[in-house]
Amino acid sequence: MGLFEDEFYSTKISRRASKTSRKQKMSGFPLRSRKDWGAGRLALLSGASGAAIVLVLALALGGGSPEAAVETAGTPAASGLVAPGDAIQQTVAASSKVRPAVVSVVNEQAAFLPQEQEGAEDGAEAPQDSADLQPASVGSGVIFAKKDGKAYLITNNHVIEGAAGLKVVLIDGETRPAKLVGGDYITDLAVLEIDGEGIETIAEMGDSAKLQSGEMVMAIGNPLGLGDSLSMGIVSKTKQIIPVSLSQDGNYDWEQEVIQTDASINQGNSGGPLIDMQGRVIGINSMKISDIGVEGVGFAIPVNNAMPIVDQLMKTGAVPRPYLGVYTLDLASYYAQQGLGGGVPDAEDGDAAAESPSSGGPKLPGEVTAGVIVLEAVGPASEAGLQFNDVITKLDDQSIGSTMELRKYLYGKKRIGDKIKVTFYRDGKPDAVTFKLQDKSEEEE
Template identity: 35%
Template sequence: MARLGGVWGGLIGIVASAAFLLAPAMAAPRGAPDSFADLAERLTPAVVNISTAQRSRSGRASGELAPLQRKFDQPAVSLGSGFIIDASGIVVTNNHVIDNAENITVTLHDGREFTAVLKGRDRETDLAVLQLEGGGKFPFVEFGDSDSARVGDWVIAIGNPFGLGGTVTVGIVSARNRDINSGQYDDFIQTDAAINRGNSGGPLFDMNGQVVGVNTAIYSQTGGSVGVGFAVPADLADSVVTQLLSFGETRRGWLGVSIDDLTPELASSMNLRAPKGAIVTVVRPNSPAADAGLEPNDVILQFNRRQIESVRDLTRAVADTPIGTTVPMEVLRDGRRLTVQVRVDRRETRMLASNSSSILPANAARGSGLTLQEATDDVRQTFGLPATVQGVVVTAVDPESAAAIVLQPGDVILEIGWERVTRPSAAVDKLGKLRNLNSGPVQIYVQRGDLLFYESLRP
């Protein structure tokens, strides 16, 4: 919004002040700090610049035109940010910063450079963990409690925009729990602190100097900051980083259901005061949900004693549950509340499914991280699909692929790039051709239970 100046700006300020004085029992706002210098000086040494090299078909380095003499296989350099969370040199950044990297170089604020090795990464939350080589005791920062961050709180972003080196910007928490349709674990903190290209993977600090978010994405029509940035909340990032450090991979819980948010109309018909909860649309055969006796049209109200108000709440609660544990789940069925016990399975194992086998079933094809099969009687029975289903059935998803962000076993792909698909081999061929053309994400039409939706898939 353009700033109002002159007389009108002054009048608006006077009116606003008068309204504030007249408002009873209104909490006094905290003013801006006199300076952020002490905080920035303390935190900046733990924020790093990350450059990666990978083979570039175009012969271009990121962000520059290729001179004629540049070789075909010249390494391309991409720049991003990260931050050290342990004195031993553990670095957190975004996965997209280091994706496909052959070499990773981390530059500290004091100019020292270190080679880094990848400890683990998670495409679904776009996080990666690196280890600096060469030893030494490094400056570090700690994760804070992002759940306590409030809209309006001051935050500081430190990173490497446009490869310029350590840059500090300041803003507030603009919103919480943002869903930007980047994956099923969307739960972003929105901020108006300036975040630009190269800030990816950098920390978002609170006024205590703790990391409350990992800067990951911006909304922009120009490619530059327009004051709408998004950060993975620290509570989620801390959990993922802990798993990556412990196992080199994520180990998320899996329930085996397709779910949808309650509409106000449906909530009213069920005599619910508000449309809160997740309604079950499909129960996968041989899944934890099936073993627990869950049924379609059940509304999940609590999972492991956590209140469920939306699909995202349930997805997060299940993912956070340790594998193999049995937890209570409160559901609403035919107007009655009941509690069932469910033993949580591991999502990555179920997603991988037959991808681990080198032998493909008849009428199946594999590509782009997907195993696709025709909708035979056996496949329909395995995934609880109706007899009338058409298209190709996703029977396995490589959890390390981009496809794992948008697809899951049991989904039916009806269209790829606005064209109907009925044969697995044709679908894999089309995705392969689009990938070779570097055409970017393709629109796919998917059936999941009773839901039909479009999604963008990077082949």
């Protein structure tokens, strides 16, 4: 990502020059020549060093559990467990297990036509056929199910956003047309359908709740359009909360829970799997931080969070959420824009273009410093009487200071059909209205 355009974020990170002293003080036991060491001491030291190496390898392969380390270290290879000397083979086996299920996703969009095609009526767009579509971007995906002769794969919603056509490239290079089953821009997940003939490998889903910091993982996908590619690292943090801009205007209006990893994730990796050392999918690669001085900070959507969304997309093609019907601008952003010539507003329920308030903006008492300005009210909000320049400060009894807080309360605490009380200010006076939340119709998308 940027959550969008492969979810790349630009962050401001303080730079501190770290200096490491090259001089180290020697303390403790006095140094002795090896000639002074007896054969018994050397043997004891060698044995202890060997045991320590075995223990470290066993810990790495046993998931960090001391019990698993003892069991692995004392168990012969014939038992079926991976011996320390087989660490490389474990990574090979894990990647081989899932790689055939990893695909490239090609987003095709209409090619630019400098002139209208002959025969097109004035003002009418010429019809587009497959020959007019050109690859606009490439991402990744992973096949997770096969049913009734069709194979289904997970990818990121931003990978397929704006596509006029979709194609999937299998690991052997075969290209197949793909159909969008459904997508959800809030969680940045989408499901595609392709012909399942000849597809035998279905990725096994793991349990992201069991991940541990320091656990080794691999990212598989199509970085930079290079095709089937692997990168390896560790889980830096099992649960990281990062702000995202759903409307891509630079204003954060949502938060995403992700797995942080230092496995290399680049443009094109989006939608591909993050797997553990047993070849199980534990995350969907989604974004990275891209900035000078920032390395090894990538993010994946936990598979435990992704699969309920995927299941809903398989059932209905969309994720139903309660619809309030307001396009908003954070009050703090409005105040900041007064000396900066305005800016692009946030949208609570969609991406409609709305003009920011003029210098004759909302009137508020001095104690009101946080809220969201209504730029446009539609659907249920309009029917309830909300208007341009109203400033929402509460939903039910929950204080609302930003569009992010509004969305989090609305999507996390309410359901379609629930009643909601909206407290707001109009012309400096407080008011409130209660109405039912609706589902968002296609006309309002």
